[in-house]
Amino acid sequence: MHTVHxxxxxxxxxxxxxxxxxxxxxxxxxxxxxxxxxxxxxxTVACLHLKPVAAALEAADxxxxxxxxxxxxxxxxxNTLNSLFDALLARRCERKTTLIALGGGVIxxxxxxxxxxxxxxxxxxxxxxxxxxxxxxxxxxxxxxNHPRGKNMIGAFYQPLTVLADTTALNTLxxxxxxxxxxxxxxxxxxxxxxxxxxxxxxxxxxxxxxxQALAYAVQRSCENKSEVVVIDEREEHGQRALLNLGHTFGxxxxxxxxxxxxxxxxxxxxxxxxxxxxxxxxxxxxASDVARVVALLRRAALPVxxxxxxxxxxxxxxxxxxxxxGGKIRFILLRSxxxxxxxxxxxxDALSAGISASVxxx
Amino acid sequence: MHTVHxxxxxxxxxxxxxxxxxxxxxxxxxxxxxxxxxxxxxxTVACLHLKPVAAALEAADxxxxxxxxxxxxxxxxxNTLNSLFDALLARRCERKTTLIALGGGVIxxxxxxxxxxxxxxxxxxxxxxxxxxxxxxxxxxxxxxNHPRGKNMIGAFYQPLTVLADTTALNTLxxxxxxxxxxxxxxxxxxxxxxxxxxxxxxxxxxxxxxxQALAYAVQRSCENKSEVVVIDEREEHGQRALLNLGHTFGxxxxxxxxxxxxxxxxxxxxxxxxxxxxxxxxxxxxASDVARVVALLRRAALPVxxxxxxxxxxxxxxxxxxxxxGGKIRFILLRSxxxxxxxxxxxxDALSAGISASVxxx
Numbered sequence: 097m098h099t100v101h102x103x104x105x106x107x108x109x110x111x112x113x114x115x116x117x118x119x120x121x122x123x124x125x126x127x128x129x130x131x132x133x134x135x136x137x138x139x140t141v142a143c144l145h146l147k148p149v150a151a152a153l154e155a156a157d158x159x160x161x162x163x164x165x166x167x168x169x170x171x172x173x174x175n176t177l178n179s180l181f182d183a184l185l186a187r188r189c190e191r192k193t194t195l196i197a198l199g200g201g202v203i204x205x206x207x208x209x210x211x212x213x214x215x216x217x218x219x220x221x222x223x224x225x226x227x228x229x230x231x232x233x234x235x236x237x238x239x240x241x242n243h244p245r246g247k248n249m250i251g252a253f254y255q256p257l258t259v260l261a262d263t264t265a266l267n268t269l270x271x272x273x274x275x276x277x278x279x280x281x282x283x284x285x286x287x288x289x290x291x292x293x294x295x296x297x298x299x300x301x302x303x304x305x306x307x308x309q310a311l312a313y314a315v316q317r318s319c320e321n322k323s324e325v326v327v328i329d330e331r332e333e334h335g336q337r338a339l340l341n342l343g344h345t346f347g348x349x350x351x352x353x354x355x356x357x358x359x360x361x362x363x364x365x366x367x368x369x370x371x372x373x374x375x376x377x378x379x380x381x382x383x384a385s386d387v388a389r390v391v392a393l394l395r396r397a398a399l400p401v402x403x404x405x406x407x408x409x410x411x412x413x414x415x416x417x418x419x420x421x422x423g424g425k426i427r428f429i430l431l432r433s434x435x436x437x438x439x440x441x442x443x444x445x446d447a448l449s450a451g452i453s454a455s456v457x458x459x
Numbered sequence: 460m461h462t463v464h465x466x467x468x469x470x471x472x473x474x475x476x477x478x479x480x481x482x483x484x485x486x487x488x489x490x491x492x493x494x495x496x497x498x499x500x501x502x503t504v505a506c507l508h509l510k511p512v513a514a515a516l517e518a519a520d521x522x523x524x525x526x527x528x529x530x531x532x533x534x535x536x537x538n539t540l541n542s543l544f545d546a547l548l549a550r551r552c553e554r555k556t557t558l559i560a561l562g563g564g565v566i567x568x569x570x571x572x573x574x575x576x577x578x579x580x581x582x583x584x585x586x587x588x589x590x591x592x593x594x595x596x597x598x599x600x601x602x603x604x605n606h607p608r609g610k611n612m613i614g615a616f617y618q619p620l621t622v623l624a625d626t627t628a629l630n631t632l633x634x635x636x637x638x639x640x641x642x643x644x645x646x647x648x649x650x651x652x653x654x655x656x657x658x659x660x661x662x663x664x665x666x667x668x669x670x671x672q673a674l675a676y677a678v679q680r681s682c683e684n685k686s687e688v689v690v691i692d693e694r695e696e697h698g699q700r701a702l703l704n705l706g707h708t709f710g711x712x713x714x715x716x717x718x719x720x721x722x723x724x725x726x727x728x729x730x731x732x733x734x735x736x737x738x739x740x741x742x743x744x745x746x747a748s749d750v751a752r753v754v755a756l757l758r759r760a761a762l763p764v765x766x767x768x769x770x771x772x773x774x775x776x777x778x779x780x781x782x783x784x785x786g787g788k789i790r791f792i793l794l795r796s797x798x799x800x801x802x803x804x805x806x807x808x809d810a811l812s813a814g815i816s817a818s819v820x821x822x
Contacts, residue, residue, distance in 0.1 A: 178537065213603075213614060214612070215614075216601065216603060216616055240576075243544060245545070246548065248579075249578060250577065251576060251579045252615060331579075332579075
């Protein structure tokens, strides 16, 4: 087991990474302030992983209340959140009752937001069971729900007490979701870690084959990168944290344009990173050969490298409703090179059009 | 104008108290990070105070977007909050757009919670226009909405950039709401400030007659008391902040038992403080003559001093669904004497019954 520490100003917390952590109740017990927890999960993950987690906690004398929500990105809304509040209130969960999110990004985001707002805040632990959640959404404290007008529009920054990333849980992950998680892994290489990008080029086949050691290193290096960024800029105030959104502004437009849930988040981010690369190339930053290198790696991870043909104007309209807009200007994360991203709201319209056009599929 | 500073660990903020502050745009301009604000108010307050506030800000070159919500405690729910999110998203309010709450406690709580959760947090300013909001709900960062199963069950701790308490605004307040605000003012005297309690005994008639100087001092001393408590225990973790809930556990039961909105919050707190006093007396703490002194002051403030006859068991059931419950035990705030409150979950059932019974009206 490897431990990554997230040394935030207010409170430090550990991310445990390794095999067979789901039954390691000891890692949880040392963090909870009351011998009572609610495990929040979805119908898919409940069948796979709820029993071992609940059994281990009960064996450690913890009173466990499971709450099983419907599965899917389309459930990341107020109705689902409110059904969680109903369950917590019906069972009289208190201010010291810990909420444990057991599942992917949707479960982590909803549960985290519920923990941030139930009785004005209760303790919270993340047990991410997808690669995407392990390398991205479970780390850094972003929580929230979608609104019909946009993704993650309602939420809070709320840090967990600890995160358990069990790489064994990834064995049950559908291949498409493994790939979606790899999009975020590759992102860390692109924005700030060229050696990791090279490591990924050398190990992408092992990762796709779910080699345990390779996965553990990919999760660890991703969490380390994310933790370093979050510690510098916890609330996305200084620009550094915004770099984690490489591909996300375009990706959100793809998700919103096609309807949330059509593409997986990681798939949209992959195509979004290709657009970001091409816009950067059109502005004379990253070289065309480096863009090709990025496309090649994403392809080997079975990720989409062309974006849906929504039309340039629709892309720009959809990107306008984004949390990253400041002073009416869309802020873009672009690439100087592989391993070096930067934030700018100063992108010429022709470079933007050229980047999007060159990345749109002909279908 | 008097300024009370709230020196929180993360960020200090000023509460400005005085006459004619609604057109003092300068007090707002120095705090907002972007020349754009949304003023959130309700249909009642909009008619009375929206125009001067908006005009002053526009004259200071601020882009003002008014959002007028329906009025009343029964509107402090998800639907109203969501209509606010809709308005903010439709107008593309950004992370640096400041939300200004102009109104009473309901507007302050909803707007504050919207500010805490819209795009994971935007800047927030309070302009409380009721006495209750000026002396209590606008200070200390508690925000939230009600849930069908309980009051303020969903919310966040979220501090404003500044608070403007304009005592002139109190001139338009219905007499019943002035009294309800005085319940919280009297509370500060009871829990920690005996000299202030004596000052209130000497000045209650001036306050009821809306003497400007008396009101300004009552608001100032209340804000100072609340600020001192909040600074020690911002998130209600150490027990001190819980003392501010004197009368509130019983009061919440009254509000919930009669249906929210039947009694004003302050009215329920007044009757709740009488119950708390009688329970304390039944336990041999505060003297019967001091309880009579409290009852006399509340009467002069035209506040209810007897509780509705819900039945002892219903009171206890309703109090069980309260944020102050820890380890399944209801926590009570009781009085050692006027000016000295304490927190306990160790209340004999007979003292509880005696205190409630003695406080219930015969009607």
